[in-house]
Amino acid sequence: MTIGVCYFPEHWPGERWETDVRQMADAGMEYVRMGEFAWGRVEPERGEFDFAWLDEAVSLVGDHGMDAVLCTPTATPPKWLVDEHPDVRQADPDGTPREWGSRRFTCFNSPTYREETERIVRKVTERYVDDPHVAGWQTDNEYGCHDTVRCYCEDCATAFREWLEATYGDVETLNEAWGNTFWSQQYDSFAAVDPPGPTPAEHHPSRLLDYYRFSNDSVVDYNRLHADLIREANDDWFVTHNFMGDFGALDAHSLADDLDFLGWDSYPTGFVQDRRPGKATTDELRAGDPDEVAMNHDLYRGAKRAPFWVLEQQPGDVNWPPHAPQPGEGAMRLWAHHAVAHGADAVLYFRWRRCREGQEQYHAGLRKQDGSADRGYDDAAAAADELFDLEPVDAPVALLHDYESLWATDVQPHSPDWHYWSHLRAYYAALRARGVQVDVVSPTSDLADYAAAVAPTLYLVGDDLAARLEAYVADGGHLLLGARTGEKDPHNQLHESLAPGPLADLAGVRVDQHESLPDGMPTRLRYDGETHDYRTWASWLDAEGAAAVGTYTAGVAEGRTAITRADRDGGSVTYCGCWPTDRLADELVTDLLSAAGVAYTSRFPTGVRVAERDGYAWVTNFTSETRSLSVPDDAAFVVGGETVGAFDVAVVETPAATLSLE
Template sequence: MKPPLLGVDYYPEHWPADRWATDARMMHAAGLSVVRIGEFAWAKMEPTEGRYDWRWLDEALEALAAEGLQVVLGTPTSTPPAWLIQKHPDILPVDAQGRRRNFGSRRHYCSNNATYHEYTRRIVTALAHRYGNHPAVIGWQLDNEFGCHDTARCYCENCAAAFRVWLKDKYSSLDALNAAWGAVFWSQSYTDWAQISPPNLTVTEANSSHVLDWYRFSSDSVVAYAQIQISILRQLAPDRFITTNFMGPFPDLDYYQLSAPLDFIAWNSYPTGYAEVTGPTLYMPDEPRPKLAYDVGDPYVTGFCHDLMRGLKDGLPYWVMEQQAGSINWANTNPGIRPGTVRLWTWHDLAAGADTVVYFRWRACLYAQEQYHSGLLRHDAAPDLGYREVLRMKDEQPLMRSIQGARVQVDVAILADYDDLWALDLQPHNHVIAYWRHLFAYHRALVRAGVPTDVVSKQADLSRYKLVIAPSLLLADDVWAARLTAYVKAGGTLVLGVRSGFKTPSNLVTDQPLPGPFRELVGATVEAWHSLPPGVTYPLTDHKHQMLTAAIWAEGLSTQSAQPLMFYTGGPLEGQAAVTVKVVGQGRAVYAGVWPDEAVLNSLISWLLPQAGVQPLALLPEGVLVSRRGSFVFLFNFTDAPATAWLNVTSAVDAFTGQSIERAAAIAARDVRVLSLGADSR
């Protein structure tokens, strides 16, 4: 059975009960078929301890079901009610400054609090008992945005104690811990587990291995907390799906672990918010931004999020659980949208691998924290632009449905890993270097080259990819080297970026020449690494004798069994290789020893793609994106002007009009084209 297609996030508790039927009717009228409810309504469900009030929720479900709407029910644990906090104030989390946070917003709980675990079990059990088999309820969302608002890491005494238990489990002995952390440095050696604290409020920076383990522990704590809920729901709601809503490149949790026990993942896409808030963390500080329509967000950012989210469960179709559908309230300027924007986003979601798109939120709220957040309806209940956009897409739903379930077709993968992220960002060495920035640079260059790209766990099955890029495989050992060597030998093309293999998985620097365990695979050795200050560059030349420059980070390589692909033509690394390639079995291993700017990436990619047998889907102008899902190719124009893409596919017809497509496909401003590929298409 196909999943629902379009839906909306709804808060019946915010509106009079006599309004619900009207709302449900309007949802149905717009072609919406699924509604998420309940995720913040604990105080409505259990107004005082142990006294449950299900009437309102029964009625709300009834009102929705009456219009044929399916429901995703949220567990309300991101908002423990006032009576619970009053009784057990130690549930409140403590921040890195040592301050106990107050009640009065959301996510005010510590994931390691045993009392809270117990109350979590009670409310989830009660909810699942009542609605686990409700015919309208098709699945469950756990909590809401785990880790948001700096809550992934709590510094309370409970957490300190749990951290010690976690460390004992991991290391068994203090000797092992002291060795793993290099605790002999600065006399940090521990002689009693009780001496170990969270790594906050130290006089100067804490031990990076201490912090890394703290990050791992904190992430594990949230994963374990989620599992409490999952176990109950699996038992009491046996045929329903379980998911939760992720937040793109959120760095504080190991999303691969958090997503593992779920049926599929869902994420929250706020393109203008991500462009304003996340964009500056993905682009280099002084990097010029692409020229885009101001209201669509930044599709390179949104697209990177989609590809990262899709990779959490290896390409499985997912949901967008909260799709921006108007202006939001939490960024700097929160621009409004234009006609076409919501449709563009919706198609982008589908093309990127989403099966279901749920708009946030039904109606703009009259009170509290989100008064300035748009809904499909305005505050006065009149249809806002979002609602009109959804209505407009009604005719397109059959086409959308024909896309559901298909896999996104991708030949290239970028490898991601949260241990690598944490270890790198803890010690970036050069203050503009950051893990996501590194991945985003490669990703954006590929996307601009018309090459759809996955972002997947470094544990993923790589055999399906022609080209694999591992920009920052910082923590590695011989097992990793063997795995990647096998991939290359079997014909894959692998790119390792700067600092690859610099450390062991337990965060010790390798005592071998760099790139440590990958040395044999790449056939070259890093003789020196230079962090470059602003304005300093080293000249490079590439395989076409094109003049390029290395900035930010430059490694000088000696080649043993590799060939240079780029080398330094001046500066202190003159004559050394900057990028090398080695043929290994049926494949190639490339080591890219420079921080990649646009020119270096364009050179590298133009060499890599034909070598790896990767064919771009299209030649694209700035702001235009292409992707392929199942037998459909999608072209998106995120600019304010008409644009043309040169397609590399044949035998395609426009899925809206049935007209056959020329090589030069025109796309209107802020528009999408969907191309249906024939059986003989290539």
């Protein structure tokens, strides 16, 4: 497993580069990512290219035994290009253009920008086509950052109409699929359909969902343009992209086919502040929430069921969250281990050196702006020293993450507290607290290899998906379905039958009612002899073939069924109608794991997690409290020992399920 770093030689005097690169190599780095924002430096005027600086940087990297990862620089076109072609800018729903001066403001559907993209990508790839030190390419940078997956410009209007025509064939089919009789929303032609602009009341949910799909497809196409050009230049190069954490607008699964592996950018102490409801604890502000970080690891791994890279790893304090507490001592090493335990093959810290210029001055690097070592440098070097080659993660359980369901519930959350990621995480954290590895996969994935599958909110369900889940259960799979599963058809209409629609027979259940409840209303149920709390959502179930195994015991719901379980051939289907709090989630997943014959640990406390890869178990302590491990007598520690200090890690050669805390 490999450590690397992101480097911006263009920000520093050329005479410093050799020192920088040597210090990277000294720390055991193997990859250096460069060039993702350098269009202005590479092509200062139209047609005038300057590659000398990058040539030298790549060459220095190679000279020191490392490989370069280059990036197509399309996230930040130069001003002259935008002045020539203002139409490349995206637009807000009210038509306001998204101006040059930050980044990622160009439209994925702009024919002009696609031409310019093709031109620059050809140029940069051709330049390094024979360079032995260039290992591969990152396409663009963080597609969709700052809410830019969705654009509302004229080019998008045209492309949306074409997309609809390609999807539906004729406008009557579209009217039918969306249900446009409602509020007289019928169209008489595809030309009549606009991007959703500012309206007094909410938009048609089917129209919005298709706009989100179309927007996602636009990014897929745009990325494919990059990938094709890169491979056309040199098919030995790998192609990847750096996705973001808990990022909902872009379906990571949908880009997987065009990438050799997925990468993502991991900022644990930022995510706990700006990407989930609720207040972060002091420990989380120091090291992040291991389940939040790991669910993203497992998502980008799950998208190809293959190792992924952390293309940007937080190196210290960062600029963009509300607050910038210093990470705990050793946290930068901890994060690298944690990523590897979850299947990363490389972890590149972002950035080498704190930048003196521009928007990211308050973003730490492994070195400070004066060149001296920053807090992360020794952590990174330690990680580089400790890590070793490993087989991929082999996960017994799948967690179904469906971006379209996320989009559709975003459109109609039906509660200010509904949060797709958090609801998934309720189940994910329960599995992880039991030391189980989880592939976060698309609902269209092949589930055959998984002993158990959890689908917390499979909101949109059509007949195809229902048939595949039936086959999975028929083959002995154990399936746990969560709240709101099966409420809608793929066009975001309610099913003609009650939820879970085409899953009703498989699950043996019909949803009689649902309600969303603010904090403070009584929410209690009984499951397996114990009383539990739930939150935010309650569907009232009618068991029709399944057994009622959980019952609401408070509020208007009192006496109604909350949870059902149906044994089906070798498999089983559990339907949980509410959003479980942590103890209930633990009961549900341990019952599922037991049924599926998956081994699990005793329950680990918040912030302490164990993960298995290739016969080794990682114990990662994201808390400021020291923990004592109990391990089998014959288990050998590869890193650390039985006492795991604050923000520390231990690696033991033993199955995860053999571990416990004292």
